[in-house]
Amino acid sequence: MAATNILTQPARKERAAGTGIMGLIVRLQEARARRAVYRQTVSELSNLSNRELDDLGLHRSMITRIATEAAWGK
Incomplete structure (x- = not known):
């Protein structure tokens, strides 16, 4: 069990970096900019x-x- 936690812990930290408040703010700003380009x-x-x-x-x-x-480049 300890080996599993050691192996997965770095991945959790990397995922957490993009999911915090700053990640949310960045995603909202990007979405707003894309909607502005669309409009x-x-x-x-x-x-x-x-x-x-x-x-x-x-x-x-x-x-x-x-x-x-x-x-959106689609």
Whole structure:
């Protein structure tokens, strides 16, 4: 039992570093920044005319997918 605790203890410390209050704050800041990129991308592309979107090779139905890729890379 003692050997198991010695082997797993460093892993627990590493996991704990990203799960504390600071880890939570960092994740919230990242999520907020990604949402801002998403909203800005949707807003800017939505303001373009169909002609301008066509010049870019885009269709209006692609806006949310493009914004998702810009924010989250999916």
